[in-house]
Amino acid sequence: MIKNSGLLRRWSSxxxxxxxxxLSYPIVIHKTPSILLISVLVAVLLxxxxxxxxxGYDGNKFLFSAGFGLITFVVVFFFNVFIKKRVVRSxxxxxxxxxxxxxxxxxxxxxxxxxxxxxxxTLIGGKxxxxxxxxILYYTYAFGIIPSIIVFLLKYNRYLLSNLTxxxxxHESFTIxxxxxxxxxxxxxxxxxxxxxxxxxxxxxxxxxxxxxxSRSIRIPIGRLDEDNxxxxxxxxxxxxxxxxxxxxxxxxxxxxxxxxxxxxDNTIMVSRRYAKDxxxxxxxxxxxxx
Numbered sequence: 001m002i003k004n005s006g007l008l009r010r011w012s013s014x015x016x017x018x019x020x021x022x023l024s025y026p027i028v029i030h031k032t033p034s035i036l037l038i039s040v041l042v043a044v045l046l047x048x049x050x051x052x053x054x055x056g057y058d059g060n061k062f063l064f065s066a067g068f069g070l071i072t073f074v075v076v077f078f079f080n081v082f083i084k085k086r087v088v089r090s091x092x093x094x095x096x097x098x099x100x101x102x103x104x105x106x107x108x109x110x111x112x113x114x115x116x117x118x119x120x121x122t123l124i125g126g127k128x129x130x131x132x133x134x135x136i137l138y139y140t141y142a143f144g145i146i147p148s149i150i151v152f153l154l155k156y157n158r159y160l161l162s163n164l165t166x167x168x169x170x171h172e173s174f175t176i177x178x179x180x181x182x183x184x185x186x187x188x189x190x191x192x193x194x195x196x197x198x199x200x201x202x203x204x205x206x207x208x209x210x211x212x213x214x215s216r217s218i219r220i221p222i223g224r225l226d227e228d229n230x231x232x233x234x235x236x237x238x239x240x241x242x243x244x245x246x247x248x249x250x251x252x253x254x255x256x257x258x259x260x261x262x263x264x265x266d267n268t269i270m271v272s273r274r275y276a277k278d279x280x281x282x283x284x285x286x287x288x289x290x291x
Contacts, residue, residue, distance in 0.1 A: 029084050035076045042143070043069030051139045057123060064122065071114045079107050097156060104148045112140040172231050174244075176205055176218055190233055194262050195243040195269060198222040206265065213264050237271040237279060255280065 030038075046054070047065035057064055083103070116133045120126060173187035192208040203222050206215045226236050235245050243262065250261045251271075258271035258279060271279050 030076070030080050032077070035073055035080065038076065039069040039073035042072045045143065051143070067118055067122070068115060071118060072111055075107065075111050075114060079103070079110070100152060104145075104152065108141055108144045108148070109137070111144070112137045115140055172233065174205075174207070174229055174231075174234075176216065176225070177220060177228070178218065190231060190244065191246070193244050194247045194265060195241060196222060196225055198240040206262075208264070235275075235279070237269065237275050239272065241269050243269060251279075 043065045046068050047062055050061070054061060054064065112133075116128070116136045119136060120128050120132065124132065172190040174190055174193035175185050175187050177185050188205075188207045194206040194208070194213070196203050196205045198204075198221075199217075202217050202219050203225055204215050204217050206213060208214070222240065222242055226234070226242050233245050234242060236242050237258075237260070243260065247263045248260055249263045252259050253271065253276070255273070255276050257273050257276050260269040260271060262269060
């Protein structure tokens, strides 16, 4: 005999895991227009501030600045597609905050390398000097790290708030049509519904009311009642029975069938052989959760 007040939790409503690691960070895949906007802002900023000795450049400074914007676009697009998208495809939707920080640092370092190559080819005649690279690295991080930190903190704070804010609980109801002609119905909160039993042309619905077990007879096929009430808590265990899985107190039997005891009910509910395999599958899932 299996005794369990929380039988078949696989069919219970999914709950938000409040024990998520506080250092998790959402993996945000930027859309191409967003990357383009970032690149344009970089080009405009460099055109206005003229770092990297751009004041000594004799050509079109706007096009020269656009080159840095193009580098930013290509690198960010590459990182976005070939790193973040691959991580998401592996099934992850978040990673550790330090991984996001490393991602940002690697992104800026890669942009620095290409900025160095670009400047060396346009301003220094194709010559490569380490002091120049260090200076470019400094400017790239100086321009990129502050907005990156601001965006990181904003997204991280929003992510934490979304996990700390309690989600509204959806209260399900078991609906009973009381008049087939007028369509009038009554709703019973799912936590109060116990089971329904077909008796000839009627269905007897058992539920809790003011702390007591009461029943109501309605003229409707039990199959129709099952179709009208789609819920993860409901299980058609027999041609004559529709039960609330959360109200199962104990189960006894095997693959040929089960006998169930419902909370507060003395009657025995049968699980027919037709439904026994499915019932056993979810019963094993419930026991696996506890082990």
